[in-house]
Amino acid sequence: MTDLVRNNLERRRKMEYFNLNDGNRIPKIGFGTYKLNGSRGVFAIQAALKNGYRLLDSAVNYENEGAVGRAIKNSHVSRDKIFVTSKLPGRHHKYQEALEQIQESLYSANLDYYDLYLIHWPNPKENHYLEAWQAMIDAQRFGLIRSVGVSNFEPEHIEYLYRETGVMPAVNQVELHPYWSSKKVREYDNQHHIITEAWSPLQRGGEAFQEKEIIELAQKYHKSPAQIILRWETQINVVPIPKASSYEHQLSNLDIFDFKLAPEEVQSLINLDKESARRFDPNEHEEF
Secondary structure: OHHHHEEEEEEEEHOOEEOOOOOOOOOOOOOOOOOOOHHHHHHHHHHHHHOOOEEEEOOOHOOOOOHHHHHHHHOOOHHHOEEEEEEOOOOOOOOHHHHHHHHHHHHOOOOOOOEEEEEOOOOOOOOOHHHHHHHHHHHHOOOOEEEEEEEEHHHHHHHHHHHHOOOOEEEEEEEEEEOOOHHHOOOOOEEEEEOEEEEEEOOOOOOOHHOHHHHHHHHHHHHHHHHHHHHHHOOEEEEOOOOOOOOOHHHHOOOOOOOOHHHHHHHEEEEEEEEHHHHOOOOOOOOO
């Protein structure tokens, strides 16, 4: 048995979870499936499940809900052990369209329910996201969704949903990495018991891997820069959703729960924030 495989077996026993505000729980790290499509996607996602991932993150706009469902079916992991997420696109925010799209998402994946369903972007200029939220609440009541959440929402967007429906999201998935720790959103989410998830948690292009603070921490803890960043994110109560198609990177990204950064080390990475590193402003950027 290789050290990598041995460490992986240990890691499966060490998987940690956050509690959601609706009584459910979510793994502290997930597997991103963006651009994992077709048979190649099935193979990569199935490998991720074999390697110990228990949170799979998909979306209607990724066009791979079928690949996710097939990987789950092909795996030897029981459905109730896997936390599956998908996201509603902006073109289906109107109530009836949203409800039908949730059903179509389930049909595509050949699943009976999603553990988490998110509104992918608020698209405030169109301003139909309240209808989408009401549809998701009803879908949860019908048993199609276990937890409801949002993605790329600012505090004012969430306040509007809560004011109109009395229901807080369980999760808010946002852009978050060492150059953009999404401080305002994280603080709001923490205050309202919303779990923050991070898309692009390693910052595209890997520029952050060259930061002096991250390199020094990697050397201190005998970890890779990516592992330092992912551990940092879990320690600020964030669920990172890294994508990795290679077996080695899948294993490495999971191997983060056998060490802990000191509070001042966590803060040193937060201090890397720079406004220019944020790619999208949800008040301006819209996706359909």
